[in-house]
Amino acid sequence: MVMSITLSLHKGKIIYLYVKINGEPMSRILKAMIVTPMLLLICSSFTFASKIMIAKAALSAGLLPFQLGLSGNFGAAILLFLLVRIHSEKIPTTRRHLALYTSLALISFAAPTVLSYAVVDRVGPAYTSTVYSLSPILTMSFAAGLGVERMFVRRAIGILIGFVGMIALVQQQLTLIDTEQTLWILLGLLIPAFAALGNIVRTRFWPEGTSAQAFACATLLASCLIILVMAPMFEDVTQWRLTSYSDWGWTIGMIAILALLYVLNFQLQKIAGPVIFSQIGYWGTGFGVVLSALLFGDLLSGLALLGLCMIICGGLIARKPASQ
Structure with a gap:
């Protein structure tokens, strides 16, 4: 030394x-x-859950989903762009990089969103929210199969424990699933598959020398273009409005939380890899259940508390070995 x-x-x-x-x-x-992977995972997951709470309040106040998504993503992209400029960083804009940003927007946003709308309509929201819990398992399988990360027995055990904890956490929702819609239940499995694929693509094709905030900014801008194209298919865009202090307040709150979330997410993926990153699905749901209980009076059952403990234990067990 x-x-x-x-x-x-x-x-x-x-x-x-x-x-x-x-x-x-x-x-x-x-x-x-x-700034350890575990600390980043906790912070990212709590921020993810907070985003859900803000979105729930904003939608209840009358904002429309795609309007909120577009304004939030675009505002967050502007904030991150300013941060990139302050740090004298650059966002790669070669043809290959633009294709990467567009592909990630399609894989991580467009495809899961369209499928979610279709599956919610036919199977119900319970299945759509629960199926995301498969993302860590699929990410781990894809990463091992494609040679992005090695498969470790300890990590596999941790991911499986987290999965069981996730099922225990949402066990009340499972009874609301319409099991007669077999085709749409199978198609719904593509939602976590796309999420897992996005995790792998970000890690495998991370632009060399690009910071987390620069990569996040470019991906956010690409997702804004996708939202602009998709919005008229699902919403009446003539009903978009920002006419009250409440509308502006929730929109600004969403912009701030998305900017923080994307920086944390991309930094976590950069230093920890796709498998650890994918556990946000577990931890974010856990924090979401706790925040819902604190903010909206939702009840926490004993089985849900057991599920939370299993998610935490699974995350600790699945941490990347110190030798790496």
């Missing part, structure tokens, strides 16, 4: 101290020690 220290003195007092270890600034090393 090689340590270098640079001092600046003025009248015998240290006014500047710069420390490097093996050529790396000490501040960057400390940041890497503090």
